[in-house]
Amino acid sequence: MHKEHLEIAKNGKGFIAALDQSGGSTPKALKSYGVDESEYSNEQEMFDLVHEMRSRIITSPAFTSDKVVGAILFERTMDSKIDGKYTADYLSDIGVVPYLKVDKGLADLENGVQLMNPMPELDALLDRAVERNIFGTKMRSNIMELNEEGIKEVVKQQFEVGKQIIAKGLVPIIEPEVNIDAKDKEQIEEVLKNEILKELDQLSEEQPVMLKLTIPTKPNAYKELVDHPRVVRVVALSGGYSREDANEKLAQNEGVIASFSRALINDLRKSQSDEEFNKNLQDTIDSIYDASVNKK
Template sequence: MNEKQLERIKNGKGFVAALDQSGGSTPKALSAYGVEETAYSDEEGMYAAVHEMRTRIIKSKAFDSERILGAILFENTMDREIDGKLTSDYLWEEKGIVPFLKVDKGLAEEENGVQLMKPMPDLDGLLKRAKERNIFGTKMRSVINKAQPDGIKQVVEQQFEIGKQIAAAGLVPIIEPEVSVLIDDKAQAEELLKHEISKQLSELDPDTKVMLKLTIPTEDNLYHDLIEDPHVIRVVALSGGYPQKEANEKLTRNHGLIASFSRALSQDLSFSQSEEEFDKTLSAAIESIYAASIT
């Protein structure tokens, strides 16, 4: 583990940018940016287009280590280059931003009110490549759609089981059991989730470290105990589909919780913007998310 990167993620001021849209979410992300599906003819063209978008974000003078601690990449992005360097090396060496990698393969069908992660049979190989590319940590997402105790228990157990495999490979896992912001029993689901996460943390070996990525809770500061847990390097929050302003307002009320936003970071960016307009728009988004993350 890179100790400088660990220190930065653990104690630095700022947030983690999520640049890891993949598979089915990539066309939507490109469309929001102003690049429609007619602009590319196949999957390779799609990934080339989204890499151009991510490269523009990363190379922007607004995307700086003064406000951004880390960035989560999609596997295809990790394997590509920016100015002759692997994306992860460019982030750390040129920007001072810690690189993470999304490792899950998407969601299974809903059962017991939750969506577990699909199997990851090639995870060991991916973790090896991630280490070779100087990736610090990984993230993997499940979704909770109902306050169903058995389902939430399954989600958390799967997350920690794979998390231990990732930690054993020398990377820091970001455990991400997302609670949908659209459900009526969100607060109840979050209480159940907190209980299951606390249980799993209590059973970890003393030296095992993880990060958590959680939906901003309905009850302010619900996750304070998790933030203080010695196994937890950092707890970051996903925007969950909230518009940027609303996500920032909710985050501000949760002391110690920092952002790991995707859509809320890039929602106002456009392919057609001049470099000056693009940098100004991105900087404003970054500044607002940074301010909400240091409360």
């Protein structure tokens, strides 16, 4: 484990940029950026375009380690280069900790939740991540309803895979997302917190994890998780909230920083001049940083 990266992950002032849109979400991200589906004819062209978008963000003068402490990458982004360097190496050189999305999407809804799809090639992917100087990983499940059995299954699966990741010397970001429109969202979050605490209490000192959670309905509902000795950091996903709403809610949660995706790129367009693009990105980064660092 990279000690300098661990220090930044634990104590760095700023937020984690989620630049990990995968096959299913890439067309939507490109459309938001102003690239229509008619502008690419196959998957390779699509991923080339989204890498151009990510490269433009990462190389922008607005994207610095003063406010961005980490970036989550998609597998193809990890294997691509920026200015002649593999993306994780480029990020490390500017003081930003690289993470990798490792899940392969979600299974069908059952017991009110969507578990992660099987990942038979995870070991090989983790070995490549280590070679590419990745620090940690991220994997997402989805909780839609208040169903204790389903929530337990989500947490159990997340931590089982998390231990596999830890064994490779990487730090897993455990992400059991709670849908922001879920009925009984606050009660779901209470059950989720308690299940996560049970798993955390079974980890050793050599098994640190990070948590990526939907911003809770009740401010500071996850304070026990923030303070747990096995937790490197708790980060929040924007989950479909507007950036303004996400920032407002995040600012009410002590010790939690952002790991936003849509809320980060929503105002960026391919057609913007570099000056416009960089200004919009700077404004966005400033607002997310402020909500991550300055609490109400």
